[in-house]
Amino acid sequence: MAGAPTPINEAQRQLQVTQLCRLDTAPDEVFEHIVAMVAEYFKAPIALISIVDEQRQWFTARVGLLAQETPRQDSFCAYAILANEPLQVLDATQDVRFQNNPLVTGEPGIRFYAGMPLITPEGLGLGSLCIIDTQPRRAMTPQELSMLGHFAKLTMARILTLRNTNFIDASTGLYNRSRLEDDVARAAASSDQSNVLVVADVIGPMLLNDIIKVLGHSFAQALMLRMKQTLQAQLPDRCGLYCISPSRFAFLIPDGPQQELIQLYDRIIAAFDAPVQCNSIPIKTQIGLGVLPLHSGVLEQDWLRLAITSADDARDRGIGWSPYESRLDAVQQRAFTLLSGLAEALHSDGQLRLVYQPRISLVDGHCTAVEALLRWDHPTLGAIGPAEFIPLAEKTALIRELSLWVAEKAVMQAATWQRQGGRFKVAINVSASDLDSPAFVDRIIELLNDQRVDPRSLEVEFTESALMRNPGEVSRQLLRLRSLGVEVAIDDFGTGYSNWTYLRDLPASTVKLDQSFIRNLGDDEKDCRLVRTIIDLAKRLELRVVAEGIETQAVFDLVAQWGCEEGQGYYIARPMVPELLLGWADENTQATQGSAG
Numbered sequence: 001m002a003g004a005p006t007p008i009n010e011a012q013r014q015l016q017v018t019q020l021c022r023l024d025t026a027p028d029e030v031f032e033h034i035v036a037m038v039a040e041y042f043k044a045p046i047a048l049i050s051i052v053d054e055q056r057q058w059f060t061a062r063v064g065l066l067a068q069e070t071p072r073q074d075s076f077c078a079y080a081i082l083a084n085e086p087l088q089v090l091d092a093t094q095d096v097r098f099q100n101n102p103l104v105t106g107e108p109g110i111r112f113y114a115g116m117p118l119i120t121p122e123g124l125g126l127g128s129l130c131i132i133d134t135q136p137r138r139a140m141t142p143q144e145l146s147m148l149g150h151f152a153k154l155t156m157a158r159i160l161t162l163r164n165t166n167f168i169d170a171s172t173g174l175y176n177r178s179r180l181e182d183d184v185a186r187a188a189a190s191s192d193q194s195n196v197l198v199v200a201d202v203i204g205p206m207l208l209n210d211i212i213k214v215l216g217h218s219f220a221q222a223l224m225l226r227m228k229q230t231l232q233a234q235l236p237d238r239c240g241l242y243c244i245s246p247s248r249f250a251f252l253i254p255d256g257p258q259q260e261l262i263q264l265y266d267r268i269i270a271a272f273d274a275p276v277q278c279n280s281i282p283i284k285t286q287i288g289l290g291v292l293p294l295h296s297g298v299l300e301q302d303w304l305r306l307a308i309t310s311a312d313d314a315r316d317r318g319i320g321w322s323p324y325e326s327r328l329d330a331v332q333q334r335a336f337t338l339l340s341g342l343a344e345a346l347h348s349d350g351q352l353r354l355v356y357q358p359r360i361s362l363v364d365g366h367c368t369a370v371e372a373l374l375r376w377d378h379p380t381l382g383a384i385g386p387a388e389f390i391p392l393a394e395k396t397a398l399i400r401e402l403s404l405w406v407a408e409k410a411v412m413q414a415a416t417w418q419r420q421g422g423r424f425k426v427a428i429n430v431s432a433s434d435l436d437s438p439a440f441v442d443r444i445i446e447l448l449n450d451q452r453v454d455p456r457s458l459e460v461e462f463t464e465s466a467l468m469r470n471p472g473e474v475s476r477q478l479l480r481l482r483s484l485g486v487e488v489a490i491d492d493f494g495t496g497y498s499n500w501t502y503l504r505d506l507p508a509s510t511v512k513l514d515q516s517f518i519r520n521l522g523d524d525e526k527d528c529r530l531v532r533t534i535i536d537l538a539k540r541l542e543l544r545v546v547a548e549g550i551e552t553q554a555v556f557d558l559v560a561q562w563g564c565e566e567g568q569g570y571y572i573a574r575p576m577v578p579e580l581l582l583g584w585a586d587e588n589t590q591a592t593q594g595s596a597g
Contacts, residue, residue: 003073007082013124014054018186019179020163021051021060021126030158031061038131038151039063042144046108046132049155050077050115057127064132065108074103076132080115081125086145089113091136112137116145116152118159129155169243171221172228177244181304183252188299193254196261197303199290200249200268201311202227208247211283223278227285230276234268248308255293265289269320288315292324338389339396341378346401352376354409355575358584359427359546359568362560367585369425369459371568372410373575374402394431403434407444413578414458415451422582425487427459435462435474441481448484459487461512475506482507489546493534511538513559515549515569521558528558535563 007013031049039047046064050057057077058069072078076098080087092098092110104110115130129152140148164170167179175183187195203211203223212220224246231249232241242250253261268289275282290310292303306324309332314322345351356370376384393399407428414426434440448455460481462474478488489510513531520527531547538545547559550569559567573584 003071003075004078004082007125009124012122013081013126016120016122016124017051017053017126018182019167020120020159028060028158028162031155034129034151034155034158035061035063038129038148041147041151042114042131044131044133046134048077048130048132049118049127050075050130051118051127052078052081052125070103074101076101076103076110076113077115077128077130080117080128080130084117084119084123084125086117086140086148087113087115087128088139090139093136108132109134111135114140114148116148118152118156120156121160126156126159128152171246172224172243174228174241174243174249176242177304180242180244180250180252183240184294184299184303187252188294188296195252195294196255197292197294197307198251198253198265199244199292199304199307199311200231200251201247201288201290201308201315202231202249202272203247203285203287204315205247207285215281219279219281223276223283226276226278227272230271231268234264234271236264244304244308248311250304250307252294261291265291265321286315286318287320288312289321290314290324291321335392337381338378338384339392339398341381342376342389342393342398342402345376345378346398346405351378352405354406354413355577356413356426356581357568357575358424358573358581358588359566360572360588362547362556362564362567365588367424367588368566369427370581371427371461372406372413372429374406394433399431399433400440403428403430403440404443407440408447411444411447411451411453411458415453416578417582418453418457420582422585424585425457425459427461427487427489429461429491432462432474435477436470437473438477438480441477444481444486445484448486455481455485456487459489459510461489461491463491464493479507482509492548508543510544510546512546512548512568513564518547518549518555518559518569519551521555531559532562535559539563 035047035049038044044064046062048062048065049060051060052072052075054072056069056072057075059065059067062068076087076089079097089095089098089110090112092101092104092113098104098110098113101110110132112133112135113130115128117125117128119125129148131148167175167182169176184195184197187193208220211223224243228241228243228249235241235251236253239251239253244250253264255261269287272285272287275284277283288311290307290312292307292310294303310322310324314320353375354372355375356372358367359369359371360366361368374386374390376386376389378384390399390402393402410426410428414422417424417426430440444458444460447453448458460478462478482488487510488506488508489512490506490508491512492514493511511534513534517527517531521531535545544566545564546566546568547555547564548568550556550559550567551571553571555569556567556571573588576584
């Protein structure tokens with residue numbers, strides 16, 4: 001038995017089936033109610049919503065039938081989609097089309113069938129809403145056919161609603177990420193023509209967040225619609241646009257002459273050179289295009305992530321567009337691995353630890369403070385330097401948890417040294433986010449009280465960038481610490497904003513000159529003049545000055561001569577485990593005193 005003839009518009013019909021109907025979705029409650037109502041209204045033992053695919057029919061909802069699908073060649077519904085009118089089979093055993101059908105001669109033993117085709121707005125039949133009986137029946141009355149038609153229209157309306165839910169981005173009206181993934185998979189399976197995926201990262205997430213905070217969600221949505229229009233105006237005819245995230249679009253184009261594709265990318269970038277006008281407000285955006293040819297090797301990977309990575313890189317570097325580079329992807333993958341591992345390390349023993357680098361008086365050589373430095377021994381990647389994982393953590397909420405971990409361990413160590421007779425401060429680094437609210441300082445105060453540590457034995461170091469986020473709140477939190485006696489130091493001074501007004505108003509007690517200036521003092525006259533000027537101004541503000549990065553005796557002598565009170569660097573001591581610190585401090589003090597004597 002060959003089954004029903006193939007519709008003349010089968011290619012277009014199959015495209016609609018792919019776009020509107022998903023086999024992998026969970027059962028839909030509305031469909032279940034529809035088939036239940038149909039079965040009850042028509043007193044039929046079987047009611048189905050059937051979708052006719054290329055090789056089979058499958059049921060999105062069913063009553064009275066265990067099977068989830070049947071071969072298309074056995075399908076009654078494959079006949080129903082041939083016309084825009086109901087199909088009735090009063091007794092299948094008497095119909096030459098079906099009398100030898102295995103669904104008639106075997107289970108479920110179909111005798112009566114009535115199917116109303118499910119017709120799309122384009123006039124294409126997806127399948128049918130049908131009732132089945134195992135006994136022959138009379139022909140349906142006009143009223144019954146009308147009711148079956150209403151049920152079918154209700155089913156079709158639900159299919160279209162689900163399409164909008166599953167495949168349409170509500171804010172832009174464009175196809176969404178799920179639809180892009182389906183289209184790429186279908187194109188890869190049905191065509192020899194390879195495509196190029198282009199992801200357009202039209203606005204940075206931080207800028208978008210700022211826009212929402214200042215101008216509201218409605219403005220941000222209107223802005224995305226304006227950028228959608230700007231982007232669509234540059235695309236070739238019949239080139240669909242997808243919205244794959246709140247700040248990213250994507251489109252597919254056939255792979256072709258490279259020069260033509262580059263011209264398209266350049267044209268898109270040029271369209272965003274001028275600020276985008278939204279509600280009479282100009283918004284300057286920086287677009288980045290990620291370009292990814294979708295050949296077979298790429299399709300076996302997480303291809304959308306690769307394209308997004310390239311787009312983010314192009315926007316961050318301000319280069320307009322960037323093809324996919326495996327090197328860049330490896331960097332992103334490592335960053336993800338580190339962030340995932342860091343979250344685990346915070347809750348496991350033995351991966352994270354603190355070492356301490358001494359700081360000494362340049363006058364008499366005694367140890368004045370030790371800076372707590374975080375080290376991470378990854379179980380598979382080995383030692384990970386803080387210069388790699390701290391900037392990653394600062395982009396996430398992990399930095400708060402990491403700062404608290406360091407603070408807890410450092411204060412506990414300070415308590416131990418205090419009991420053992422140590423007379424130096426312990427310095428910890430805090431991030432900008434740590435000072436955005438009272439929570440971090442609350443925890444510091446709690447730790448000092450719990451461990452019975454003299455607050456004067458603790459110093460917090462922060463960089464100038466922390467001031468730019470929320471200077472008022474930063475000042476309030478630092479004042480709370482200073483009121484207890486905790487020392488406050490500005491770290492890496494000279495590389496940031498170096499706003500002397502902040503230095504005058506902040507409750508800081510110390511500035512630490514950035515090591516990039518100190519290391520070059522022997523060779524760079526400009527650095528010499530700059531360092532001497534900073535030292536002079538800081539001392540006029542009654543701030544203690546610490547030189548970081550001292551690596552030679554000559555630099556040691558210079559900064560001491562210019563008035564630096566304290567110094568830190570490899571020439572003085574490298575970071576060391578806490579068990580060695582007290583012994584080193586005693587030996588260094590004795591050696592200095594012996595030299596002076």
